Amino acid sequence: MSEQIYSADLVAKHNAARKAVLERDYASLGERLDRRGIAIDAIRGKVEKFAVAIPSWGVGTGGTRFARFPGAGEPRDIFDKIEDCAVISQLTQATPTVSLHIPWDKADPDRLKQAASRFGLGFDAMNSNTFSDAKDQKLSYKFGSLSHADAGTRRQAVEHNLECIEIGRTLGSRALTVWIGDGSNFPGQVNFAKAFERYLDAMREIYAGLPDDWRLFTEHKMYEPAFYSTVVQDWGTNYIIAKELGDKAFCLVDLGHHAPNVNIEMIVSRLIQFGKLGGFHFNDSKYGDDDLDAGSIDPYRLFLVFNELVDAELSGAKGFHPAHMLDQSHNVTDPIESLMLSAVEVQRAYVQALLVDRKALEGFQEANDALMATQTLKAAYRTDVEPILAMARLSTGGAIDPVAAYREAGYRAKVAAERPAVASGGGGIV
C-alpha cells in the first residue's frame, strides 16, 4: 500500500467534524435528484473514477512578463514537486497522476518512479520544451524550433522530443504533448507555408518514434510568445496536423489558447465528431492565455465543455478517452490550494453535465424549443453538487473540505522551514 503524506488520523479527524452535516446535505440532494430520475450514488461513482493530472510546474509559483514573486516553501526540484502533488492527490482523491516537463524535471528515472509510487502517483503525458533554451543547449530556439529555418535546429528539437518519449517510456507515461512557441512577430518575417511544411516534417519524425500504445498531443495557441503569427495557431491547423500524422495523433485543447469569446465547446464537439480530441489543459481566462484557476472566471463555459464530453461519453463516441490536465499559473495564491480547488471545479462541471436531462433536451431540440432547451442545460448547471463531490472524497479517503484540511495540517509552514528559497524553480507555462 502506498504511503500517505498526511497521517490518516489527521484526515479522519477533519472528516469526523463534518460528516454528519454532509450526510444530511447528501440525503437531501439525493431526494431532489431522485425526483428528476437521477440516482445520486451512480453519479458519485462516476466522480470517484474521474481523474485530472497535475502539471509538475503548477505547484511552483508562476509569474508574468514583469516579475515573479516566489512563495514560501516552493518546491526546489521535481522530488519536492511530487510531494506537493501527493498532498493534492491525498486530499482531493482526484489527481492520481503528475505530468512532467523536460528538461525542468529531468532526473534519474528510477528515483522518479520510486518517488511517485511511494505516494501511489503515476505519470501522465510528457511535455517537451522547445520554447526556451535549456542550459548548455547548442542551438537557440530564439527563431523557432520544429519549424526553424535551420535544419540543425529542427533536428535538435526533434531529438529532444524523442528523448522525452524515451524518458516517458521508463516512467510508464503513455503520451507526449508538444507545444511550440514558433511563429513570427512581423508580417513577412516567416513564409507561412514553408514554416508549416518544416514543422510537419519534423513532427513526422517524432511521430515515427512513438511507441504503439502512445498518443501524441499537439496544442494550438493563437498568439504568444509570437505576436503576429504562430505556426500552430488554431484548432483547424491542429486538426490538419493530427490528420497528417496518423491514428496516434490528437488535438489538445488548452482553454486559454483561444481568442476571447470563441465557442470552445463547439470546437470540442467537432474534434470529438471526427475522432481527434486528445485532451485538455484546463484553466480559465478573461483576456488571453491568463492561466487563471479552472472555473474561476467562466464556470458556465467549463460546464458547456463538459456537456459535450458527457454527450460523447453517453453516446459511446468511437475512441473517446480524453486526457484531463490542469495548466495554470499561480501568482497570488498558494499553488497547492489553487490546484486542489481547480481539480474540484473540473469535477463539478463533469457532475453538472451528468445531470443534464438529455432525453428532454433532444426533444426540445427536435421541436425547435430554444427556450426550454437552454433551460434544460441551466437546470443542471444551477444544481449545487457540492455534497456529491464531498461525499466522493470522503468515501475514497480524501478530505471533505480539502483547503481547510490542508490549512489545518500546516503543510506550507512545514515545507517553508525545510526548503530554503531558491533563485528559480523553473517556471514557464505552456
Ligand SMILES: [Mn+2]
Ligand atoms: Mn497548455
